[in-house]
Amino acid sequence: MIESFRPPRPLLAGAGLLLVASVAVAAAVVVSGEPADPAAGAASYATSASPLAPSAVPSAAPGSASPASPSAPVFASGFTPVDLFADAPHQWLNPSDAPGDSIFRNDPGRPIPAQTDHWLELKAAGRIVLSGGQIGLLPPGADPLVDVVSGEAVPQVRQLDLGWARWIVEPQGDGRDVKGNRYTDRSYWNLCGPGAVTVALYYWQQLAGYPDVTGMEGYFLDPYEAAGAAWPERGPVFVGPDGQAHRLGTYWSGTDTVDGFTGHGRGFLMYMAMAIQPAGWTSTGIDIFVDGDGMARYPTLGAPPKYMTAGLNWEASRHHPTAWQEAYYTAVGRWSSTIARDLRTAAMLDLGRDGVPLVASADTFYLPNWQAADPDDTPHVRHAIAIVGYDNLSSSPTYTYLDTCGRQCNARGGNRDGQVHVIAQDQMVAAITEAYGMGFIW
Numbered sequence: 001m002i003e004s005f006r007p008p009r010p011l012l013a014g015a016g017l018l019l020v021a022s023v024a025v026a027a028a029v030v031v032s033g034e035p036a037d038p039a040a041g042a043a044s045y046a047t048s049a050s051p052l053a054p055s056a057v058p059s060a061a062p063g064s065a066s067p068a069s070p071s072a073p074v075f076a077s078g079f080t081p082v083d084l085f086a087d088a089p090h091q092w093l094n095p096s097d098a099p100g101d102s103i104f105r106n107d108p109g110r111p112i113p114a115q116t117d118h119w120l121e122l123k124a125a126g127r128i129v130l131s132g133g134q135i136g137l138l139p140p141g142a143d144p145l146v147d148v149v150s151g152e153a154v155p156q157v158r159q160l161d162l163g164w165a166r167w168i169v170e171p172q173g174d175g176r177d178v179k180g181n182r183y184t185d186r187s188y189w190n191l192c193g194p195g196a197v198t199v200a201l202y203y204w205q206q207l208a209g210y211p212d213v214t215g216m217e218g219y220f221l222d223p224y225e226a227a228g229a230a231w232p233e234r235g236p237v238f239v240g241p242d243g244q245a246h247r248l249g250t251y252w253s254g255t256d257t258v259d260g261f262t263g264h265g266r267g268f269l270m271y272m273a274m275a276i277q278p279a280g281w282t283s284t285g286i287d288i289f290v291d292g293d294g295m296a297r298y299p300t301l302g303a304p305p306k307y308m309t310a311g312l313n314w315e316a317s318r319h320h321p322t323a324w325q326e327a328y329y330t331a332v333g334r335w336s337s338t339i340a341r342d343l344r345t346a347a348m349l350d351l352g353r354d355g356v357p358l359v360a361s362a363d364t365f366y367l368p369n370w371q372a373a374d375p376d377d378t379p380h381v382r383h384a385i386a387i388v389g390y391d392n393l394s395s396s397p398t399y400t401y402l403d404t405c406g407r408q409c410n411a412r413g414g415n416r417d418g419q420v421h422v423i424a425q426d427q428m429v430a431a432i433t434e435a436y437g438m439g440f441i442w
Contacts, residue, residue: 072125077145077153081124082345082442085117086336105292109227109283112310113325123330126345130354133208135316135328147353154352159389159400164214165202166418168265169406170195176258177250178217185236185250186299187222192384193286193303194272194311195404198265199386200357201315207355211315213268214254220270221249222300227283227290232298249274259408261417269404273303278314279321286311302382305331305361309441312359334439340429346442347390347399358387360401361438364410366431369403369421371413378412382436390425397425 072081115123122128122137126144129136138144145154170191171177174184202213224231231247239245252266274285283290286307287300303311309331317327332342343358350358364370364381372378389400399422403410406417423431431437 073141075143075145077143079126079143079145080341080345081126082332082342083336083338084120084124084330084332086333086338107283107288107290107292109281109290110307110310111280112306113280115326115330119326120330126349128328130204130207130328130356145348145353154348156348156392157390158348158352159391160203160351160355160357162388162402162420164264165199165386165388166402166420167261167263168195168199168202168269168402168404169259169261169263169417170269170404170409171250171252171263171266172259172406172408178253178256178258179251180241181246181248181250182239183237183250185222185238187236187287187289189405189409190300190302191269191273191287192403192405193308194269196359196384196386196402197272197286197303197308197311198269199388199402199404200312200359201268202265203356204316210318211268212254213265216267216271217251217253218267218271219249219251220267220274221247222298223274223284223289224296229290229294229296232296235296235298259406259417272311273300276311276314278310278324279319303384305438305441308359308361308384312441329441331441332439334433334437336439339433339439340426343429343432343440344390344392344397344425346440347387348392350442351388351390357402359441360385360387360428360432361440362428362431363434363436365435366427366437367403367413367421368423368427369413369415369419370410380435382438385421387428387440388420392425398422399425399428401428 127138127140127142129138129144129148131148138148142148146152147154171188173186173189176182198213201211205211205213222236224235237245238248238250240248250270252270254265254267256263256266272285273287274289276286277284286303288302288304288307289297289300291297291301309329310325312329313327314324316329317324320327332339332346336342346358350356362383362385364383365378367383367385370378370381370383383403383405385401385403387399387401391398391400401421401423403415403419403421405415407415432439
């Protein structure tokens with residue numbers, strides 16, 4: 001039996017949040033704070049400006065030492081916390097030391113508030129949970145790999161329903177949009193980050209009712225001028241059905257058939273790429289159209305993990321004005337020595353328990369759908385994919401992933417529009433740690 005209190009207004013209004021008590025596991029998922037007396041039940045909810053109230057997540061200065069805590073509990077499931085405190089190598093801490101690699105430089109137009117050490121401890125311990133369409137907090141001592149509703153162990157094999165999400169495919173770099181506008185825009189070949197994030201957030205819509213991945217539509221324009229940069233020479237070209245050039249961008253919706261198949265979620269994908277604007281941002285979009293030096297980039301440099309994480313949290317928080325950065329997601333860098341174990345644990349928590357994908361920042365050289373006939377022709381490219389399933393019991397354990405880069409974007413490895421891909425787990429680890437791999441977001 002699940003007892004719940006649902007607030008009359010959404011998170012954006014800063015109203016009280018959900019408290020769920022699970023009789024099956026004799027534990028509670030607390031969204032608004034940890035009640036001092038667990039028996040107080042739904043009456044213990046409290047209002048807060050944060051998705052997790054201060055009583056649940058004590059504040060700590062960014063970068064400060066983690067609060068003292070007792071020895072980590074031993075769980076029957078064998079759960080081990082994900083390592084979110086691995087020291088990054090010098091070149092990652094000081095990206096400006098890598099000449100020409102602007103993708104790592106901080107953009108003053110996209111400030112990202114730091115996630116506090118204590119929130120990261122809760123996340124690493126598997127206590128941040130999505131249950132009943134609400135983000136919540138498991139109480140101390142609850143096994144993170146036990147489903148809070150059913151009381152059953154999180155399964156060793158899980159794949160999400162891929163019927164709709166598999167057809168989230170990036171628009172081609174030239175063609176016609178939903179309104180019949182002709183366009184040429186090479187940045188459209190580099191929208192894998194927004195694509196992978198769109199896949200992940202589709203499942204949030206199914207579970208929590210937001211964001212509107214299936215229905216968003218409108219015109220979307222490369223945000224050069226919005227970021228204060230000049231439109232690039234020989235940049236994107238848009239021509240209306242009347243033959244007149246314009247600078248409206250292209251129009252996309254929740255479902256379209258312009259590329260010979262029924263594509264899904266392109267309106268939301270373009271919103272993520274070009275228009276999303278979390279609180280505090282003056283720039284728009286998670287893709288880098290204007291780099292940290294203020295220079296226009298055509299085509300776009302793509303979306304680095306920090307901006308994909310920001311976009312995921314902004315949407316998962318329902319656009320919370322002050323605490324959006326600590327909604328649900330964080331990143332594990334490629335340098336973690338326990339990344340293989342951590343990826344498997346994170347997959348079981350996000351996919352197996354909570355029902356939402358992870359996003360991986362991978363090197364295409366290791367992905368099966370990017371293999372060229374001649375191995376020497378297989379490219380090393382930074383690429384984002386959505387992990388949508390895992391099988392830990394196979395003789396060779398695997399992950400399942402979706403790649404929104406369709407056939408016209410990548411014709412190698414038998415890649416097809418709407419295809420579902422399976423990769424050995426050790427191969428996925430190589431993809432996110434070697435060469436251009438940059439870890440994963442969960």
